[in-house]
Amino acid sequence: MNATIQNINFSKTLIATAVAAVLLAACATAPVQPAGSAEVRSKLTQLQADPNLGGRAPLAIKEADLAVSVAEQPQADAQLAQHRVYMADRKVETARAQAEARFAEDQRPALSEQRESARLESRTREADAARNQVAAARAESAEQKLAADEARGAADAAQLAATNSERQASELQRQIDELNAKPTDRGLVVTLGDVLFTSGQADLRAGATGNLNKLVTFLNEYPSRTVVIEGYTDSLGNEDYNQGLSQRRADSVKTYLVGQGIGSNRLISEGRGENAPVAGNESAAGRQQNRRVEVIINDPRGAALR
């Protein structure tokens, strides 16, 4: 009887224990990993193994790893298990995004360097191109300038020559005017009056050489010119005597000019006597005009001066 009671008690205890165990088990244990947790783990493993991303968000990856571990624990409450898997998945995704952002940031210095080098290269090329253009333009303009300079030089030279010859011509004219020379068919003729000589004499009067000195200046200035010195008298007196007197007077002028440094080879002296009067010999005034020395200035290079 006692044994029966004990037997019954034992079996009741057994049943109760089993019920309690089942109740507890419902709460605390499930034999398998929650659905989806394996996929999340594999996602995380993939991220960790990625050479570009694996080491770039250590905190977020650690957090995700923790969440995956929690999700992997067997869970009887299907909704809670699902929630944990979901949370783990979000954390893995977040860790991946953070690693991607970090990776992009880490690439930036290299990208920046590439861009800078491209920019530098481009600027260098631009500068080179501009420099070449400038050089070409400069070369061209230098060429043009040279041509212009040459043209200007030629023009200047021509101008100078023109100016010079003009000046020379005007200077010559001035000197001719100074000499009181008159253009004639025979050339420029300077008439030296009888004031040069005492009546009947062939010696030059002292102090009467002013006009002759102008001739000296002129002949010094124009060394190519030659002159013919012609002596004339009036018709008073012996013709032969007059011829001789006119010759001596012409010689006297020549001698004076040679004495002033004019080469004798440039000078020809001739006596013309009483021939070729320029005025009548009837009056004293006319005779005075006929007593004269004429100096004809020639230009041996060409036509006589006019």
Next chain:
Amino acid sequence: MNERLSARRGLRLPTAVALIGMLALAACASTPPAPTASLDAAKQAISNAERADASRYAAGELSEARIKLASADAAITERRMDMAERFAEASRAEAELASAKTAAAKANAVNDEMRRSTGTLREEMQRTSGDKP
């Protein structure tokens, strides 16, 4: 008499065991108070994401975070605090993912722009150097 006694004695043990089981269940299923901390954290995460312009770069995640926050609020009004807590946690996780994706998208956009401008420069150089003899 003996039978009743033994039955009474027999009942005592199963009752105690059942009580333990009940307690264990209660420990498992107890209703927590409103998850204010989790809700605040979710709201904070959402406003962070909004400030980072996540609506442009991670619109799906951001709107999911908002929906989950609204679900958490709804669960609270139904006094289902455990559910509310999970929704709040999920909302925060979505919002944080939105922020991270936004940051990654922005960083990549900057890099893409840099690559593009470098490519343009190189292209231009090739063209100009191609033009020149």
